[in-house]
Amino acid sequence: MEIAAVPTGPVPVPGIVEHLAGGDSITPVWRNTLGGLTFRLSSGASGRFVKWMPTGTPRVDAEVARLGWAGSFARVPRVVDSGDDSTGSWMLTAALPGDSAVDARFVSNDAASRVAARAIGAGLRELHDRLPVQECPYSWSATSRIARARAAGLDLPVALDAAPPVDRLVVCHGDACAPNTLIADDGSFAGHVDLGSLGVADRWADLAVAMWSLEWNYDGGERLESELLDAYGVARDETRIRYYRALWAAT
Template identity: 55%
Template sequence: MSRVLAAAPSDPVVVPERVRRLAGDDDVTPVWRNELGGLTFRLTPPGAATPVGIAGGDRYVKWVPSGTPELDLDAEAERLAWAVRYTPVPRVLDRGTDDAGAWLLTAGIPGASAVDPRWLAHPETAARAIGAGLRAMHDTLPVGDCPFSWGVADRVARLSPDARARVGDVPDVDRLVVCHGDPCAPNTLLDDGGRWTAHVDLDALGVADRWADLAVASYSLEWNYGDGYEPAFFDAYGIAPDAERIAFYRHLWDLG
């Protein structure tokens, strides 16, 4: 994955027919486009007064065009269905495929993304919320019951031969947890007080060393907020930075 994972569409978006059918009478707003062509749409009941960025009263549709295997909505649906029993994540309402693409419909969940303009203006608050949210996830999700892996061996197996040759020495496991898998800043939601409320985009969730998440989440602070916010993140998580593990897992992320 590259460092620029997604952004709100800045140009006109054609709403796929499937999304229109799922929306019914709801208003349809494109809110996110990733670099592989996937789109996320917000479905809002007509006349609803839900503030922008607060997802609790809406539904969301992820849609990916046919022939985009890198975006596995079935994998995300399975992980959400498992994780929702333990931690705040979107509830799956529907999923499917047709000739045009695949979709995943979820219920809205309260909170605004940590890269909402409000939190871009208060990056230390956002960094602390991201750290606290990851700690809560790692402490809550049961490793023994998790059927998914995000371990190094599984990730390396998906790399190209050239990338595999450049992985390097794998550090010893510090602590196995159920990792988010894509813990970049946009995937933590915050409430009005700056506290984490939920996590989204869990298509890579699985068991791994917690530093697989910690290294990338702290990495993403620089991309989204600039320099200087890692100390707040690690303080909120409750751990000192581990330079060796951070370097390895950031390198592995970049290889992917």
């Protein structure tokens, strides 16, 4: 399996991306573990992003639908167009301001990493506070995730069936790893991307993974975890952190 990262070598540009770019410049910005690619299309100061998923990997449709729903409430990309061809599925979004929380300037030193951890915490607080649970058509509950994983043939430990009682039901991001938070020039939270799994769940389903991803993306993970929780405004909950990390790892 590939590692999700900013591509370093040359990246083959799918035909549809060339087509959508028109005369704009094309910069590869991300390759995910499934071989999906994201490109920035730029012309002067204005920017657009194309996310392309090869045939045989999950289509972008789930994310297009969720962005359409969440866009009325939260800072997420506006979908300009989407579609598919024989090579894969794609969506074109308007650029949000800001850089990914794993941009070089946030991983380069401890002070910058702290700023990033706080922006991730503040961003999750904003998302969880703004998205209306009652109106959300999507679930990301532990039960639904476990059922989906077992239906797909995964052998999940029975211990996962005993989810801790819900602390607070919110609309979760669904993939709150650090690269999916965008940060403005002044260090404040600017927006979220990658919402294909958004749905109603306990807030710790997001928090546990967001905190965990600090270890994967920065030095000094433990200290950064408390920055994230402080900016979110909640005290550590070991039981739920442990459970939602185990569920993440298993699914």
